[in-house]
Amino acid sequence: MSPATAAADEAGVSVAVADELTIRTATEQKAGLLAALDSTTRLRLDLSGVAELDTAGLQVLLALVAEARSSGKAVELADPTPAVTEVIALAQLGEILAIRACDAEAVTDPTGKEGPG
Amino acid sequence: VTYEEDMAAALSGFVVEARELLQEMETSLLQMECDDDPELVAALFRAAHTIKGSSGLFGLDHVVQFTHTVESALEQLRSGSIAVTPELVGALLPCRDHIAAMVDAVADGVVTATDATVATGGKLLERLAPLLAGAEPTCPDPAAGPAQTRSEELDADGGTRPLHLSVRFGPDCLRSGMDPLAFIRYLSTLGTIPALLTLDGALPEATQLDPEICYLGFQLVLITASPMDSVVGVFDFVREESDIRVLEAPDVAGFAELVRSYETDSGRVASFLIEHGAIDASTLAAALTDGGAVGEASPAGDPEHGPGAAVEHAPEPEAGSSATGPPSPQPALAAVPAQPRRPPSVQADGRAAEVHARESSESRSIRVEAPRLDRLIDVVGELVIAGAAVGLRANQAGNDALLEAISDVMRLVEEVRDSALQLRMVPIGTTFSRFQRVVRDVSAELGKDISLSVTGGETEVDKALVERIGDPLMHLVRNSMDHGIESAEVRLERGKPARGSLRLNAFHDSGSIVIEVQDDGGGISRDRVLAKAIERGLVDPGASLTDGEIYNLIFEPGFSTAETVSNLSGRGVGMDVVKRNVTTLRGTIDVESRPGLGSTVRIRLPLTLAIIDGFLVGVGGSAFVIPLDRVVECVALPQLSHARDCMDLRGEVLPFLRLRSVFSIPGDRPRRENVVVVDYAGVKTGLVVDTLMGEFQTVIKPLGQLFEHVQGIGGATILGDGEVALIIDVPVLVRHHADRQAGHDGSAGFAPGFPAAAMARVASAPGAELVAADPE
Numbered sequence: 001m002s003p004a005t006a007a008a009d010e011a012g013v014s015v016a017v018a019d020e021l022t023i024r025t026a027t028e029q030k031a032g033l034l035a036a037l038d039s040t041t042r043l044r045l046d047l048s049g050v051a052e053l054d055t056a057g058l059q060v061l062l063a064l065v066a067e068a069r070s071s072g073k074a075v076e077l078a079d080p081t082p083a084v085t086e087v088i089a090l091a092q093l094g095e096i097l098a099i100r101a102c103d104a105e106a107v108t109d110p111t112g113k114e115g116p117g
Numbered sequence: 118v119t120y121e122e123d124m125a126a127a128l129s130g131f132v133v134e135a136r137e138l139l140q141e142m143e144t145s146l147l148q149m150e151c152d153d154d155p156e157l158v159a160a161l162f163r164a165a166h167t168i169k170g171s172s173g174l175f176g177l178d179h180v181v182q183f184t185h186t187v188e189s190a191l192e193q194l195r196s197g198s199i200a201v202t203p204e205l206v207g208a209l210l211p212c213r214d215h216i217a218a219m220v221d222a223v224a225d226g227v228v229t230a231t232d233a234t235v236a237t238g239g240k241l242l243e244r245l246a247p248l249l250a251g252a253e254p255t256c257p258d259p260a261a262g263p264a265q266t267r268s269e270e271l272d273a274d275g276g277t278r279p280l281h282l283s284v285r286f287g288p289d290c291l292r293s294g295m296d297p298l299a300f301i302r303y304l305s306t307l308g309t310i311p312a313l314l315t316l317d318g319a320l321p322e323a324t325q326l327d328p329e330i331c332y333l334g335f336q337l338v339l340i341t342a343s344p345m346d347s348v349v350g351v352f353d354f355v356r357e358e359s360d361i362r363v364l365e366a367p368d369v370a371g372f373a374e375l376v377r378s379y380e381t382d383s384g385r386v387a388s389f390l391i392e393h394g395a396i397d398a399s400t401l402a403a404a405l406t407d408g409g410a411v412g413e414a415s416p417a418g419d420p421e422h423g424p425g426a427a428v429e430h431a432p433e434p435e436a437g438s439s440a441t442g443p444p445s446p447q448p449a450l451a452a453v454p455a456q457p458r459r460p461p462s463v464q465a466d467g468r469a470a471e472v473h474a475r476e477s478s479e480s481r482s483i484r485v486e487a488p489r490l491d492r493l494i495d496v497v498g499e500l501v502i503a504g505a506a507v508g509l510r511a512n513q514a515g516n517d518a519l520l521e522a523i524s525d526v527m528r529l530v531e532e533v534r535d536s537a538l539q540l541r542m543v544p545i546g547t548t549f550s551r552f553q554r555v556v557r558d559v560s561a562e563l564g565k566d567i568s569l570s571v572t573g574g575e576t577e578v579d580k581a582l583v584e585r586i587g588d589p590l591m592h593l594v595r596n597s598m599d600h601g602i603e604s605a606e607v608r609l610e611r612g613k614p615a616r617g618s619l620r621l622n623a624f625h626d627s628g629s630i631v632i633e634v635q636d637d638g639g640g641i642s643r644d645r646v647l648a649k650a651i652e653r654g655l656v657d658p659g660a661s662l663t664d665g666e667i668y669n670l671i672f673e674p675g676f677s678t679a680e681t682v683s684n685l686s687g688r689g690v691g692m693d694v695v696k697r698n699v700t701t702l703r704g705t706i707d708v709e710s711r712p713g714l715g716s717t718v719r720i721r722l723p724l725t726l727a728i729i730d731g732f733l734v735g736v737g738g739s740a741f742v743i744p745l746d747r748v749v750e751c752v753a754l755p756q757l758s759h760a761r762d763c764m765d766l767r768g769e770v771l772p773f774l775r776l777r778s779v780f781s782i783p784g785d786r787p788r789r790e791n792v793v794v795v796d797y798a799g800v801k802t803g804l805v806v807d808t809l810m811g812e813f814q815t816v817i818k819p820l821g822q823l824f825e826h827v828q829g830i831g832g833a834t835i836l837g838d839g840e841v842a843l844i845i846d847v848p849v850l851v852r853h854h855a856d857r858q859a860g861h862d863g864s865a866g867f868a869p870g871f872p873a874a875a876m877a878r879v880a881s882a883p884g885a886e887l888v889a890a891d892p893e
Binding site: 023026027029030034038053054055056058059060062063064066067070091092093110 | 291292296297298300301302305312313314315317320321322323324326327328329331332424497
């Protein structure tokens with residue numbers, strides 16, 4: 001069972017993260033997401049299938065975003081479930097893990113991945 | 118194992134733990150009244166606190182909320198702002214009961230508050246509130262916001278104030294199922310978290326990242342009314358591996374140490390602290406460059422210091438990282454004071470050490486499900502039987518080497534058996550301690566002043582027995598308080614102290630455990646008991662009974678309950694039920710009384726229900742086991758005694774029973790017969806048997822339902838050769854024989870006996886034909 005399904009489009013790669021992002025799946029998810037990031041310069045994560053997010057999953061997201069930033073790529077988070085928004089709010093990581101409010105279309109504005117510094 | 122099963126298991130663990138803690142709370146509360154040991158209050162606080170903490174982990178918000186308020190009250194008690202008074206204890210006990218009720222509900226699957234629990238809880242807290250000092254912080258003030266973060270605005274009466282938490286979990290915490298986010302989520306129930314900084318400085322590059330290792334740390338501000346301890350206590354479960362610091366301004370040294378302890382994030386932490394009013398930039402900078410010389414902490418907070426203004430003062434990551442000053446003065450409440458820099462895994466403050474000590478004492482005991490233990494005992498029992506079978510074969514084969522080997526094996530088997538039985542032994546003190554509460558409540562109910570003293574609580578007894586002796590004891594205790602101990606006026610009149618005293622005592626006595634319930638009340642009125650017994654037709658008016666026999670009449674069925682003389686608590690359950698319960702446990706009960714001075718009820722129980730050491734005897738083709746602890750000696754039956762029912766034992770008259778007649782065993786008497794002298798209730802009786810076959814350890818197999826009313830047989834066992842042997846219940850056998858005797862000659866028998874009416878009951882009991890064979 002693949003935790004993430006990727007779909008390429010003209011604006012980059014869109015990956016739907018299926019399943020939870022937790023300690024149980026994090027290692028697998030990390031591999032999948034890194035591979036997806038490798039294949040594109042603009043990775044869009046569809047989080048609508050993430051029913052649960054814990055610290056392990058959060059670390060994967062942070063590492064992915066950091067990796068993207070260091071290699072000049074972009075990661076975009078979209079369609080979060082309430083579980084995801086709750087964790088991001090709790091950890092006050094809204095700036096680093098910015099969620100794109102509007103959906104789908106590729107956007108050029110990179111603020112979504114820029115941390116405060 | 119599914120997630121749900123996991124949760125169910127964890128939840129049942131919670132219930133077990135919570136119940137233990139609640140028991141602890143009760144004990145502490147009761148002891149507190151007469152003992153001002155601060156450790157009691159501390160234990161109480163810890164118990165409440167742990168219950169709150171684990172309820173929080175399971176999302177049992179109603180339990181958290183209620184317990185939180187109780188805990189705040191306990192905190193006041195602990196800090197000395199209020200004193201222990203009977204009213205306070207009286208208000209706290211029902212609160213404890215309420216928590217217990219909620220926990221019970223959780224055990225039954227009710228994990229949210231019902232209207233009833235909310236209402237009860239509210240009432241209890243209303244009752245508690247006036248007893249507390251000042252404004253009681255019943256819940257975190259939701260209005261508290263970031264604006265209040267400066268320590269100057271701290272409400273000294275225990276209102277909300279900002280705490281600064283540094284939360285760094287051990288690398289393995291995720292693997293062990295601890296999610297830091299869950300803890301932060303829980304913290305937010307204690308107050309508000311206006312600011313939080315997720316520290317990802319330790320997070321490695323994505324390719325190096327092992328998502329199962331925890332790299333993240335959190336620095337946060339928690340505005341709460343909760344005492345420092347309860348905040349620290351949230352992390353009790355993870356303290357060992359983690360570096361958790363809870364600091365409160367103006368703990369300059371603590372904040373400096375905190376900043377210093379970061380490898381990669383110290384700059385961010387420092388600016389965060391400054392920004393949120395924990396410390397001002399120049400003080401921090403001074404503290405950091407100064408190392409240990411920050412003892413004279415200036416009150417934190419130049420209030421004018423603008424947030425962010427001092428970011429440039431933030432130290433470099435390396436700043437002071439090698440500094441190890443002497444331990445700095447800490448505010449009394451800082452339960453996790455900063456230490457000289459050390460790895461996160463080491464937390465060496467007093468509380469942590471104490472927690473550690475507690476944990477290690479816990480790890481010395483293992484919780485095992487009772488059925489598993491029962492299974493072990495069962496198998497060991499079978500092993501004993503099988504061992505006996507092998508021994509028998511070896512004996513028949515006459516193989517000496519084999520016999521020797523077997524005797525080694527049997528010795529080990531016995532050891533295994535003893536250790537296995539030992540596993541089931543628990544001190545009876547835990548049962549006794551329940552009675553502190555009972556005595557307290559019942560004395561209040563009765564308007565009497567009664568103290569309970571417990572001795573011999575360390576006496577160990579089979580767990581199954583402990584569980585089943587609780588009810589009979591409860592009845593005896595209530596009874597003594599209700600009818601035994603007089604009212605204060607009467608007591609003073611009689612020259613006794615106004616405060617009645619009740620004593621529970623336990624001790625081991627030759628293979629039995631003896632439990633005593635003793636009161637210093639008026640004692641049992643011999644004449645009134647006798648009159649009542651005659652009125653109820655329990656004794657013939659002309660019968661001559663000893664005092665002991667008369668007192669023991671109160672255990673007879675039909676001796677009534679309410680409004681009797683004596684000692685019956687009038688709750689619709691008579692002493693006969695107590696006696697029946699005790700007898701079911703193969704125990705005996707008797708009462709001793711001194712008029713005007715009080716009475717003692719003595720329960721004698723076997724140590725364990727599973728295995729006994731027996732003495733094997735043969736009658737005709739049948740084998741019987743007599744419990745060895747009843748056997749005094751064995752003698753040959755003098756030839757002259759054949760026609761009589763008593764013999765001369767070194768100048769004493771020894772009455773005896775012929776098992777052959779008692780159990781209607783066919784066949785003729787052999788030429789030589791033996792007498793096994795047994796002792797019951799201090800009276801010796803002989804049991805006449807054909808052959809003596811020696812000691813025999815035996816596993817008691819309960820008799821089937823069909824035989825459960827048979828008197829005089831306590832169970833059965835299987836011999837090495839596969840034959841069944843019946844285990845003789847000496848007390849019952851002797852007593853019933855005595856009853857019969859009494860019925861014959863109209864006088865009391867040689868053992869405490871209850872004539873006519875009692876005998877009629879025996880004769881009408883199902884299965885009585887087994888013992889009804891005429892011994893004459």
